[in-house]
Amino acid sequence: MDGEIGSDELRSLLDDEDARVVDIRPPAAFQRGHIPGSENVPFQSLVDEVERFEGADRVVTVCPHGKSSVQAARLLASYEGFDGTVESFEPGLDGWDGPLEDAASAETAEAAADEGPDAPF
Numbered sequence: 001m002d003g004e005i006g007s008d009e010l011r012s013l014l015d016d017e018d019a020r021v022v023d024i025r026p027p028a029a030f031q032r033g034h035i036p037g038s039e040n041v042p043f044q045s046l047v048d049e050v051e052r053f054e055g056a057d058r059v060v061t062v063c064p065h066g067k068s069s070v071q072a073a074r075l076l077a078s079y080e081g082f083d084g085t086v087e088s089f090e091p092g093l094d095g096w097d098g099p100l101e102d103a104a105s106a107e108t109a110e111a112a113a114d115e116g117p118d119a120p121f
Helices: 007-013 027-032 043-053 068-078 103-115
Strands: 018-025 058-062 084-091
Touching: 007 018, 007 058, 027 103, 043 068, 058 068, 068 084
Parallel strands: 018 058, 058 084
Antiparallel strands: none
């Protein structure tokens, strides 16, 4: 694990296409609200899903209070197939002062993107 980051650094990473934010909470909690652009890989599934992160330059793990995400970051960093930077979001989701996205808003955004441009009339 390469350390922990705070809200300001995570906020700046959200626009970086090479960084992946991994929320390790259960799916129901993730659907209620998560950091925009994050992906849900519950902690219990992380061992089976670790190969998903091969080739990622930077991964930031997120949990409710910043404790379990340290363990998740250590697990990812220990995987032989991963050589990117792995960090934990130190304050946890409870300390995130940015916007949250829920399942409904994410689906609405995807549907709007699929509709194409507005009709001219």
